[in-house]
Amino acid sequence: MRFVDACLGRPVDTTPLWVMRQAGRYLPEYRALRTQADFLGLCRTPELAAEATLQPMRRYALDASIIFSDILIPVQAMGVPVEFRPEPHLPAPVRTRNDVARLQTPDPWRDLGFVMDAIGRVRAALEPDRGLIGFVGAPFTLAAYLVEGGGSKDFMRLKGFMHRDPEGFDDLLARIGDAIAPFLAAQIDAGACAVQLFDTWAGQLPPEDFRRFALPAARSVIERVRRPGVPVIYFVNGAAPYLGDLRSSGADVLGIDFRVDLGHAIERLGPDVVVQGNLDPSVLLGPAEAIEARAAAIVARGRAARGHVFNLGHGIHKDTPPEAMTVLVEAVHRAGAR
Ligand code: CP3
Secondary structure: OOOHHOOOOOOOOOOOOOOOOOOOOOOHHHHHHHHOHHHHHHHHHHHEEEEEHHHHHOOOOOOHHHHHHHHOHHHHOOOOOOOOOEEOOOOOOOHHHHHHHHOOOHHHHHHOOHHHHHHHHHHHHHOOOOOEEEEEEEEHHHHHHHHHHHHOOOOOOHHHHHHOHHHHHHHHHHHHHHHHHHHHHHHHHOOEEEEEEOOOOOOOHHHHHHHHHHHHHHHHHHHHHOOOOEEHHHOOOHHHHHOOHHHHOOOOEEEOOOOHHHHHHHHHHOOEEEEEEEEEEEHHHHOOOHHHHHHHHHHHHOOOOOEEEEOOOOOOOOOOOOOHHHHHHHHHHHHHHH
């Protein structure tokens, strides 16, 4: 499969691509599906989650899809309620050692079986040469939601906890890791051909705290899900200050956000690395010629690496015109042809 081959640094006929947040509100068929259930209802109903995953795969010649779910789904299974308004809201956040001690360790098949069920359905419906990616939120990013109770401007409650009680915070990260590592492994067993850890908020840390907290917590999960032939992708949003540290995550593929020049990232990481990224999602709001030119430039920079999987440098925006994705897919496959 072109996508897995590129992730493992094997030769490919052209640069593969998939898109973070591929499913969702930029597609009219998703908005129609959403009238049948709210977002959590879609996530928890395997038939509907599979349908949401497959919608963009029918429209576009993408090389891989990502299962329709959310990074906060396992948080609910840890005993912490989550609402989507549509931004995540956790009415009972985790602020003390006592709160941490009350967190539960879910059994993936018993408590989150609907995700594996959806993966099985998508795998059965998808052509064998197109990939299906499983995912989790990385421990630091899930800790951010657990402690803040939602999004935040400055993450002071999260960082306050981290600095006041570093051992308590280590315990929180460890418990999150114990919840998500078996869940990610179960997604592979159910049919995911690759898995991604989203570290959306790790970029809020100075490098020494990234190295002390976020990176080892992610590394520990990556070590536990490693299987021969199943690539692990680690995406850190805002990774520029830590490019020198990312290799020690142990991931096969490093996801690069849109703020970094991909050529610069490859120089810093070394030519034997495999990278994923990194078109600014806002480029898809502009004209076709600009999309083609930017995509071709990123594909050209990606050739300096051992492998390159094209992606956006963060999730697709809901105001993206659906036609822009058609332009992007064709441009990447054309520019990437060997
Ligand atoms: O990529 C995909 O298509 C698969 C599904 C997926 C969703 N969320 C669906 C979703 C994935 C991989 C995610 C990951 C996720 N969720 C992240 C990490 C990625 C990133 O953006 O850095 C984060 C931080 C979340 C938490 C989250 N969930 C937020 C902040 C929001 C609200 C933002 C928004 O766009 O409104 C959600 C809701 C959410 N997750 C929606 C979807 C399709 C919108 C739900 C709806 O109202 O239909």
